[in-house]
Amino acid sequence: MTTRKLGKNGPEVSAIGLGCMGMSEFYDPSSMNDTEAVRVIHRYLDAGGNFLDTADMYGVGRNEVLVGRAIAQRRDQVVLATKFGNVRGPEGEFLGVRGDAKYVRLACDASLARLKVDVIDLYYQHRVDPKVPIEETVGAMAELVKAGKVRHLGLSEAAPATIKRAAAVHPIAALQTEYSLWSREPEEQILPTIRALGIGFVAYSPLGRGFLTGRFKTLEDLPADDYRRHSPRFQGQNFQKNLDLVKEIEALARAKGCTPSQLALAWVMAQGNDIVPIPGTKRLSYLEENLGAATVTLTVTELKHLDSVLPPGASAGMRYAESGMQAVNR
Numbered sequence: 001m002t003t004r005k006l007g008k009n010g011p012e013v014s015a016i017g018l019g020c021m022g023m024s025e026f027y028d029p030s031s032m033n034d035t036e037a038v039r040v041i042h043r044y045l046d047a048g049g050n051f052l053d054t055a056d057m058y059g060v061g062r063n064e065v066l067v068g069r070a071i072a073q074r075r076d077q078v079v080l081a082t083k084f085g086n087v088r089g090p091e092g093e094f095l096g097v098r099g100d101a102k103y104v105r106l107a108c109d110a111s112l113a114r115l116k117v118d119v120i121d122l123y124y125q126h127r128v129d130p131k132v133p134i135e136e137t138v139g140a141m142a143e144l145v146k147a148g149k150v151r152h153l154g155l156s157e158a159a160p161a162t163i164k165r166a167a168a169v170h171p172i173a174a175l176q177t178e179y180s181l182w183s184r185e186p187e188e189q190i191l192p193t194i195r196a197l198g199i200g201f202v203a204y205s206p207l208g209r210g211f212l213t214g215r216f217k218t219l220e221d222l223p224a225d226d227y228r229r230h231s232p233r234f235q236g237q238n239f240q241k242n243l244d245l246v247k248e249i250e251a252l253a254r255a256k257g258c259t260p261s262q263l264a265l266a267w268v269m270a271q272g273n274d275i276v277p278i279p280g281t282k283r284l285s286y287l288e289e290n291l292g293a294a295t296v297t298l299t300v301t302e303l304k305h306l307d308s309v310l311p312p313g314a315s316a317g318m319r320y321a322e323s324g325m326q327a328v329n330r
Contacts, residue, residue, distance in 0.1 A: 016294055155176070182310065184313070
């Protein structure tokens with residue numbers, strides 16, 4: 001697998017990463033199987049991938065434990081990324097966002113213990129705490145680098161002004177934000193900002209939480225306990241409007257001789273060599289399909305066609321419910 005560098009001084013990572021969130025929570029929880037998830041991670045590493053993404057909030061720590069178990073004998077093959085900031089209680093309840101220096105230190109030590117590693121390769125602030133100056137948060141994160149607990153720093157869902165202030169405190173290797181054919185908001189301000197600062201971009205949900213795969217034709221295709229049933233883009237008239245957009249992707253994929261997933265991932269990768277998508281899956285078959293996107297090259301004509309049928313703002317509905325939207329781009 002080819003690699004891409006995150007930021008001017010960041011790590012060299014696989015052109016396609018592996019998001020591990022859904023292995024422990026949110027997407028089709030009834031199908032979660034730790035043994036199968038470990039197989040997926042191992043297969044990804046066997047295929048030449050090296051970039052694993054988790055967070056302390058996924059499964060209330062369970063996902064970090066799972067990832068740590070999967071890489072126990074293969075740590076040297078992995079660029080390990082995790083995140084802090086979203087605070088949850090023992091029953092999974094969301095308790096808000098914290099970015100104070102004390103919490104940064106506590107969260108890092110807890111993640112290291114769950115992952116059973118000595119150092120985190122890329123440590124993100126998952127969401128910006130509006131009550132704490134970003135200088136305090138990143139300053140505390142920088143101390144983790146000095147202590148040898150973290151190698152590189154990242155931010156997630158931060159606004160341009162916040163990114164600039166953070167980068168003035170310590171080099172930021174990567175910004176992680178949602179980006180796909182139906183979530184193109186970063187193009188206007190985020191991408192120009194990080195490129196000017198020499199920061200890499202990690203695209204989460206590059207398949208639109210699975211919608212862009214074409215696998216969902218009605219809301220009933222989602223299990224009853226699936227988080228996406230509460231996502232605005234999967235609800236009401238939005239679902240059908242977005243399904244019409246997916247039909248355009250399916251048509252082009254057929255003509256291209258690839259799957260809709262591969263087309264959607266290839267589009268993200270075509271937006272710049274500084275962009276790394278991290279599609280998530282807990283199934284081997286979908287992993288193999290996603291990795292196949294690395295062999296799909298879109299022509300200038302095909303990219304222009306996709307721009308015309310799925311321009312910025314084409315998707316119907318917000319990407320999160322209102323409470324979730326209040327926590328992004330700040």
